[in-house]
Amino acid sequence: MPARRLAPLLGLLGLLGLLALVGVALVVAACGPAPSVVTPAPVQPTPVPGVTDMPPGTDAAPTAPAGAGEMHVTLGIYSGRPDPTWTLAPDEAVAITKAIAALPDLVGTAPEGGLGYHGFVIEQDGRRVTVYLGVVATDGGGPGSLLADPDRTVERLLLELGRSHLAAAEIAEVERSLAAGS
Numbered sequence: 001m002p003a004r005r006l007a008p009l010l011g012l013l014g015l016l017g018l019l020a021l022v023g024v025a026l027v028v029a030a031c032g033p034a035p036s037v038v039t040p041a042p043v044q045p046t047p048v049p050g051v052t053d054m055p056p057g058t059d060a061a062p063t064a065p066a067g068a069g070e071m072h073v074t075l076g077i078y079s080g081r082p083d084p085t086w087t088l089a090p091d092e093a094v095a096i097t098k099a100i101a102a103l104p105d106l107v108g109t110a111p112e113g114g115l116g117y118h119g120f121v122i123e124q125d126g127r128r129v130t131v132y133l134g135v136v137a138t139d140g141g142g143p144g145s146l147l148a149d150p151d152r153t154v155e156r157l158l159l160e161l162g163r164s165h166l167a168a169a170e171i172a173e174v175e176r177s178l179a180a181g182s
Contacts (some may be wrong), residue, residue: 069125071096073158076118076132077170086165096122096161099154100129100136103147110137110146117177120158131155152178 071093074085088096111133113119119132130137131154136147149155159166159174 071122071124073162074121074123075158075162075166075170075174076113076121077116077173079115084162084166084170086162088161092161093124096154096157099157100147103136103149103154105144106135106146106148108135108146110135117173120155122158131158 071088072085073088074083076083110130113132119130122129122131128139131149134149134152134155136149136154138145138147155174156178159171159178163171
C-alpha cells in the first residue's frame with residue numbers, strides 16, 4: 001500500500017486509540033476510587049548480561065545491587081607480560097553499566113584481537129565483558145550477548161577512566177586504534 005494511502009489510516013488509528021484512552025479514563029473517574037488499594041509487587045528489572053544489574057534504557061541512575069563485587073578492567077595490550085588492570089570506583093562502574101545498557105543487540109561474531117591493543121575486559125562477580133572494535137561481548141553467548149557500539153563509546157569511556165592507571169604509551173596505542181577505527 002503506498003505511503004500516501006497509509007497516512008490517513010494511521011492518523012485514524014491514532015485518533016481511535018486516543019478516544020479509547022479518554023473513554024477508559026472517563027469510566028474510571030465515574031466509578032470513583034477503588035474500594036481498596038492494591039500495591040503491585042515490585043518489578044524485577046532484567047539485568048544487562050555480564051555487568052551490574054540494571055534494566056536496559058533506564059534513565060534513573062543505577063546502583064550496584066547489594067553484594068555486587070567490584071568491577072575490574074583490564075586493558076588487553078601485551079603478549080608475554082601482564083596487561084594493566086584497575087578497579088573502577090562505584091560511580092565509574094555505574095557510568096560503564098549505563099553506557100552498555102544503552103547499546104542495541106548485534107547479530108554476528110565478536111572481533112578477535114591480535115598483537116598490540118586487543119580491547120578491554122570488564123570483570124565483576126565472575127562475569128566477563130569484552131569491549132573491542134565497537135562490539136561489546138558478554139559471556140554466555142545467548143541472545144543479547146553481543147551489543148553494537150559503532151561509535152566505540154564504551155571503549156572511549158574505559159580509556160578515559162583508566163588514564164590514571166595507564167602509561168602514556170599504552171594510552172597512545174589505544175588512541176591510535178580508536179582514531180583508525182580498527
